[in-house]
Amino acid sequence: MKDQDIQLDREGRLRHFLTIDGLKRQTLVDILDTAENFSTVGSQSVKKVPLLRGKTIINLFFEASTRTRTTFELAAKRLSADVLNINISTSSASKGESLLDMLQNFEAMYCDMFVVRHQTSGAAHFIAEHVAPHISVINAGDGSHAHPTQGMLDMFTIRRHKKEFHNLSVAIVGDILHSRVARSQIHALNILGVPDIRVIGPDTLIPQNADSLGVRVHHNVQEGLRGVDVVIMLRLQRERMTGALLPSEKEYFHCYGLTQEKLTLAKPDAIVMHPGPINRGVEIESSVADGPQSVILEQVTNGIAVRMAIMSMTLGRSPGGDKDGT
Amino acid sequence: MNQATLKDANELLADVAKRLHSLLTEKKITEPLMIGIQTGGVWIAEALHTSLAIEQPLGTLNITFYRDDFTRIGMHPQVTPSNLPFEVDDRHIILVDDVLHTGRTIRAALNEIFDYGRPASVILVSLIERTGRELPISADITGQRLNLKEGQHIKLSGPSPLILTLTEDA
Numbered sequence: 431m432k433d434q435d436i437q438l439d440r441e442g443r444l445r446h447f448l449t450i451d452g453l454k455r456q457t458l459v460d461i462l463d464t465a466e467n468f469s470t471v472g473s474q475s476v477k478k479v480p481l482l483r484g485k486t487i488i489n490l491f492f493e494a495s496t497r498t499r500t501t502f503e504l505a506a507k508r509l510s511a512d513v514l515n516i517n518i519s520t521s522s523a524s525k526g527e528s529l530l531d532m533l534q535n536f537e538a539m540y541c542d543m544f545v546v547r548h549q550t551s552g553a554a555h556f557i558a559e560h561v562a563p564h565i566s567v568i569n570a571g572d573g574s575h576a577h578p579t580q581g582m583l584d585m586f587t588i589r590r591h592k593k594e595f596h597n598l599s600v601a602i603v604g605d606i607l608h609s610r611v612a613r614s615q616i617h618a619l620n621i622l623g624v625p626d627i628r629v630i631g632p633d634t635l636i637p638q639n640a641d642s643l644g645v646r647v648h649h650n651v652q653e654g655l656r657g658v659d660v661v662i663m664l665r666l667q668r669e670r671m672t673g674a675l676l677p678s679e680k681e682y683f684h685c686y687g688l689t690q691e692k693l694t695l696a697k698p699d700a701i702v703m704h705p706g707p708i709n710r711g712v713e714i715e716s717s718v719a720d721g722p723q724s725v726i727l728e729q730v731t732n733g734i735a736v737r738m739a740i741m742s743m744t745l746g747r748s749p750g751g752d753k754d755g756t
Numbered sequence: 757m758n759q760a761t762l763k764d765a766n767e768l769l770a771d772v773a774k775r776l777h778s779l780l781t782e783k784k785i786t787e788p789l790m791i792g793i794q795t796g797g798v799w800i801a802e803a804l805h806t807s808l809a810i811e812q813p814l815g816t817l818n819i820t821f822y823r824d825d826f827t828r829i830g831m832h833p834q835v836t837p838s839n840l841p842f843e844v845d846d847r848h849i850i851l852v853d854d855v856l857h858t859g860r861t862i863r864a865a866l867n868e869i870f871d872y873g874r875p876a877s878v879i880l881v882s883l884i885e886r887t888g889r890e891l892p893i894s895a896d897i898t899g900q901r902l903n904l905k906e907g908q909h910i911k912l913s914g915p916s917p918l919i920l921t922l923t924e925d926a
Contacts, residue, residue, distance in 0.1 A: 443830070460831075467818060470837040476871035479821035742821075746830040 464739035482511035505737035551575035581614030604664035630654035765918040768899030791815040796854030822864035845873040856882040859893035
């Protein structure tokens, strides 16, 4: 998929945000720096900046989401944009209207951005290819392909705690196979120069080509967690699993679930992350999820600032690729 | 006074500090808050904050998100968020910038301050006040007024030493 071609304008600025794969390091750093500036808006008594006043953003969610949709909505509102949430299962899609017809109707309402969550890989890219030139598309998760805003908020959270990327060891544990979050994280960690990226999980949940992604594969969690600075736990995606990939949740927890005991193998100041929603007692022990090393709720807070940064960077690009800028 | 001859930044600063002190006394403001606008305004504010011995910590504003030319010039990322380490409600605020030109920066700064609360008053201090206003904004205290033509610019470099330079478009 050539997402990187379509997501930049002629001057190399973000026009859409579909995947982290292929972006320049500087673009990622710009997103993190801009998000840093937005992080103070939440402490104002009026939690708003007037940047996207008059812009209309449509959240197109073809798949259920709580955190992502809410933080996208909050981010847009804190930028003073007008937001519509469209839950596709209850819309005219059920009356047989095609996706492109639906998009054209939204375009006819003069909207400026689509935030798209879809169960099919490549959906956001497909929409970006077909929208009017002034509209930006942000991928809020497509199938098992990418979840780039989650990837960036995770990088933001890591940078807040570890300052630099070039000396880190990061372990991603669990269902890598079905995880669009893991794919986006791995691209971002590589681009930002993390030298040691490990993926840990049972053979059935690690993609065949994992080595080509720039990661080291571990099947033994004890071995994989040794000395890492960051532990990222992934949710066991039962809804995406076909066939018998796992013996049982109980056994999965025994082998790969993060417990206090396993966490002691990581560096003493290691942080524990999880994109949510967490399955307590399946991939992570409650006492770890709620413990002092957990930054899981910080990730949620940071998601707002990072999404504000990405929305304003894609909508604020120069008039060169943006006919009238209004 | 209207000649385009720049005075020394430190001389201007000393004069501004003296007159600001008198203005505060006259207005019976005993516990002001000071806020500098990034980047040059913060340098001036740091100097004034020290010489006036203001107790409350210095606040800084990054007005990027309040600019009125965002859709034209886009985003310029910097890692310097606004930091107002105090409540602004019902307080007297001294807003500091280096050069007052079109007035658009001050418009943006006032809007941002009001998103933090409702101050009792705002006093505007600028080291230089040049011609070219596009909004009805003027400084309460300014070090030097300059009549400049379009294409002439004043730049402050710093923080130490603080140096003002006049440049002209070729």
